[in-house]
Amino acid sequence: MKRLMTGNEAVARGAYEAGLTFASAYPGTPSTEILENMVQYKNDLYCEWAPNEKVALEAAIGASIAGARSMAAMKHVGVNVAADPLFTFAYTGVTGGCVLVSADDPGMHSSQNEQDNRNYATAARVLMLEPSDSQESKDYMKLGLELSEKFDTPVMLRMTTRVCHSKSLVSLEDRVESALIPYEKKIAKYVATPANGKALRRKLIDRLKSMEEYSNNAEINQAEYNGTEVGVISSGVAYQYAREVFGEDVSYLKLGMTFPMPMAKIKEFAGKVKKLYVIEEMDPYIENHLKMAGIPCIGKELIPEMDELNTDIVRKAIFGISTETIQSEKEAVVRPPALCAGCPHRGFFYALKKKKNIIITGDIGCYTLGSAAPLSAMDTCICMGGSISAGHGAAQALKKNGSDLKVVSVIGDSTFFHTGINSLMDVVYNNGNSVTVILDNRITGMTGHQENPGTGFTLMGDVAVEVDIPLLCKAIGMKEENVLTVNPLDLKAMDHALSYGLAKDEPTVIIAKWPCILKKFSEQDKKEFDLTPKKCEIDQETCKKCKSCVRTGCPAINSGDQIVINPDSCTGCSICKQVCPFDAIREVK
Amino acid sequence: MSEVKNILLVGVGGQGTILASKILSEGLSQAGYDVKMSEIHGMSQRGGNVSTQIRFGKKVYSPIVGKGEADVIVAFEAMEALRWIEYLKQGGKMVINDFEIPSVPVQQGIAKYPEGIVEELVHKAKASVFKAGEIASELGNSKTMNIVLLGALTKAMDIPGIDWEEVIRHNVKPGFEEINIKAFRAGADQVA
Numbered sequence: 001m002k003r004l005m006t007g008n009e010a011v012a013r014g015a016y017e018a019g020l021t022f023a024s025a026y027p028g029t030p031s032t033e034i035l036e037n038m039v040q041y042k043n044d045l046y047c048e049w050a051p052n053e054k055v056a057l058e059a060a061i062g063a064s065i066a067g068a069r070s071m072a073a074m075k076h077v078g079v080n081v082a083a084d085p086l087f088t089f090a091y092t093g094v095t096g097g098c099v100l101v102s103a104d105d106p107g108m109h110s111s112q113n114e115q116d117n118r119n120y121a122t123a124a125r126v127l128m129l130e131p132s133d134s135q136e137s138k139d140y141m142k143l144g145l146e147l148s149e150k151f152d153t154p155v156m157l158r159m160t161t162r163v164c165h166s167k168s169l170v171s172l173e174d175r176v177e178s179a180l181i182p183y184e185k186k187i188a189k190y191v192a193t194p195a196n197g198k199a200l201r202r203k204l205i206d207r208l209k210s211m212e213e214y215s216n217n218a219e220i221n222q223a224e225y226n227g228t229e230v231g232v233i234s235s236g237v238a239y240q241y242a243r244e245v246f247g248e249d250v251s252y253l254k255l256g257m258t259f260p261m262p263m264a265k266i267k268e269f270a271g272k273v274k275k276l277y278v279i280e281e282m283d284p285y286i287e288n289h290l291k292m293a294g295i296p297c298i299g300k301e302l303i304p305e306m307d308e309l310n311t312d313i314v315r316k317a318i319f320g321i322s323t324e325t326i327q328s329e330k331e332a333v334v335r336p337p338a339l340c341a342g343c344p345h346r347g348f349f350y351a352l353k354k355k356k357n358i359i360i361t362g363d364i365g366c367y368t369l370g371s372a373a374p375l376s377a378m379d380t381c382i383c384m385g386g387s388i389s390a391g392h393g394a395a396q397a398l399k400k401n402g403s404d405l406k407v408v409s410v411i412g413d414s415t416f417f418h419t420g421i422n423s424l425m426d427v428v429y430n431n432g433n434s435v436t437v438i439l440d441n442r443i444t445g446m447t448g449h450q451e452n453p454g455t456g457f458t459l460m461g462d463v464a465v466e467v468d469i470p471l472l473c474k475a476i477g478m479k480e481e482n483v484l485t486v487n488p489l490d491l492k493a494m495d496h497a498l499s500y501g502l503a504k505d506e507p508t509v510i511i512a513k514w515p516c517i518l519k520k521f522s523e524q525d526k527k528e529f530d531l532t533p534k535k536c537e538i539d540q541e542t543c544k545k546c547k548s549c550v551r552t553g554c555p556a557i558n559s560g561d562q563i564v565i566n567p568d569s570c571t572g573c574s575i576c577k578q579v580c581p582f583d584a585i586r587e588v589k
Numbered sequence: 590m591s592e593v594k595n596i597l598l599v600g601v602g603g604q605g606t607i608l609a610s611k612i613l614s615e616g617l618s619q620a621g622y623d624v625k626m627s628e629i630h631g632m633s634q635r636g637g638n639v640s641t642q643i644r645f646g647k648k649v650y651s652p653i654v655g656k657g658e659a660d661v662i663v664a665f666e667a668m669e670a671l672r673w674i675e676y677l678k679q680g681g682k683m684v685i686n687d688f689e690i691p692s693v694p695v696q697q698g699i700a701k702y703p704e705g706i707v708e709e710l711v712h713k714a715k716a717s718v719f720k721a722g723e724i725a726s727e728l729g730n731s732k733t734m735n736i737v738l739l740g741a742l743t744k745a746m747d748i749p750g751i752d753w754e755e756v757i758r759h760n761v762k763p764g765f766e767e768i769n770i771k772a773f774r775a776g777a778d779q780v781a
Binding site for chain 2 (some may be wrong): 002004109133162165166167168169237240241243244310311312315322323324325326327328329330331332333334335336337338373374547550553555557558559560
């Protein structure tokens with residue numbers, strides 16, 4: 001049976017078919033749907049959200065050591081977080097097969113950077129597979145688990161946004177159970193002390209030779225000979241673009257396994273064609289391997305080193321041909337994303353924007369949109385958890401130099417659990433004085449509403465213990481009176497809390513707590529918060545068109561000849577009502 | 590390459606482009622075509638644009654459509670039709686929903702929603718223009734606007750041998766089959 005599946009669905013399916021026992025992930029676009037799709041197989045396997053990617057990989061390593069097939073999935077920047085265990089895991093190797101899925105985002109559709117995680121495979125010396133469509137995503141996931149056991153190595157499965165999120169046909173097969181490999185204590189293998197490490201390092205180097213031999217003979221590194229004039233080497237989705245642009249008359253070497261590289265096969269292929277192109281997205285990864293081996297090829301001098309590729313770009317780069325297009329003199333207005341109508345973060349950012357003489361360090365999540373006009377209430381955004389620690393560093397530097405600037409660090413609930421908590425420990429331990437605001441919207445918002453340690457449910461839908469954020473802050477040393485919980489839809493309360501924090505010369509934490517408006521409300525949410533549907537409307541006779549309400553950036557408010565609130569999108573959060581100086585806005589049921 | 594057909598569905602988050610694309614892809618794959626569908630939807634819920642791209646034929650490689658390559662573009666919103674016009678092939682067809690959703694800069698009064706988009710586009714391309722939202726509302730469910738547009742699209746594509754109504758039945762929520770079939774037919778009637 002064939003089914004249309006995204007690459008992410010196919011990875012989950014492949015893991016299921018291969019008898020996987022354990023999967024863990026932290027959500028992040030474009031990888032999120034892998035675990036979301038894994039849940040449908042929960043009768044046969046176990047899956048969970050981890051607080052961060054390092055924890056996800058470490059848990060998968062543990063499951064592997066216990067003898068089970070396991071995996072961890074994350075976006076490219078998540079591998080930076082998980083890099084610490086990854087590099088040593090390459091030394092120890094596995095018991096049950098273990099695959100690390102890295103979902104890279106060329107073109108930065110929804111990421112803070114674009115990085116080519118093929119480089120991780122070379123740096124950590126782990127076997128790497130690169131699927132180019134959904135069928136391969138499933139097949140390579142299964143193959144990855146097999147090869148992991150065969151070569152005693154973790155395997156990286158490198159996906160990209162277009163492979164993760166595009167759908168193509170996939171043949172389904174049944175699950176083949178993979179029995180738990182009986183546990184054996186292996187101190188020399190799994191205790192990475194320097195003495196054991198040296199031996200493991202030797203094994204790692206030796207393993208590369210057998211893996212390269214496999215790579216040279218692997219079916220997934222496939223040559224297709226159509227002529228001797230031109231040859232093209234490619235991998236991942238770039239192969240699909242290359243195959244379409246170069247057509248039927250050139251020869252191809254499609255690499256499904258790109259670490260170790262099949263150098264003998266590459267030399268053989270290169271020897272059979274007069275002109276050799278390397279078509280790859282982002283870094284000159286394959287190209288560098290070729291050049292180091294003295295194989296001449298044409299690559300990044302023509303193909304861009306940044307952004308996503310597509311057939312247009314490849315065709316233009318190689319053949320100088322642009323397709324004729326239809327142009328219009330009119331220009332479409334940009335449609336940037338914005339905090340949703342009714343988003344609880346709007347109240348917070350509105351109150352924050354009014355504060356002067358502050359630096360606002362932000363983090364990764366929906367609330368990063370607080371940096372956009374008209375709120376413009378964020379100065380930095382670096383990485384998950386970085387807001388609090390970067391804020392602390394800034395605050396200490398300012399204090400040391402006698403500056404009167406103060407720092408407010410802004411972070412979401414899921415991000416706080418991810419890596420924010422250890423940054424807050426840094427603030428408390430080192431006598432910082434920054435204001436930390438935890439925007440607790442009761443869910444992981446940006447990636448589409450995944451449960452987290454604060455929401456009360458697990459990925460598999462079981463009821464979970466909730467982290468008590470105020471208590472946690474107190475446990476790491478925050479003073480009781482410096483931990484405030486505030487409703488961010490109450491602008492006055494929000495303003496008071498911020499003033500309180502900014503006046504203190506010691507750390508304060510403000511928890512701005514209100515559920516995401518798009519979230520499916522739990523029974524507890526309904527009990528805890530007043531979520532009865534309301535709307536706001538503008539009395540046109542009282543309205544002086546001062547646009548105070550428009551400056552909240554609410555997408556339900558339309559500014560034209562009249563200022564009106566769209567009743568279809570308004571949720572009655574009442575921020576506009578609170579900022580109106582003429583009392584022209586009223587709440588209606 | 591010439592035997593691969595390219596379709597773009599473009600609109601704004603919440604308009605139902607993804608469901609329409611799903612029905613379309615399933616119908617095409619059941620008819621035996623190799624199908625690839627690609628979507629970009631990361632920020633859609635936060636007012637951003639959404640686009641899905643469907644390619645089908647005997648063998649499809651790239652999952653995405655290049656500029657000047659789309660055989661058909663269905664625009665769920667007028668300004669999105671304008672944004673994507675350069676993806677249309679010379680002689681390609683457009684189905685345009687005469688419907689405006691302002692973006693944030695327009696709402697803020699910083700930019701003006703362009704005037705006369707539809708009038709211009711009908712001069713540049715073979716376009717079927719109608720108010721899919723009104724048709725859907727008249728049928729009794731404004732949310733079926735996406736299926737009205739799907740009906741128009743399948744008529745514009747003219748691929749024989751696919752029982753679209755059956756595919757719709759399988760892909761919409763139980764109890765909503767008949768209203769969606771009506772919407773589909775009403776959409777098809779809009780294309781000559």
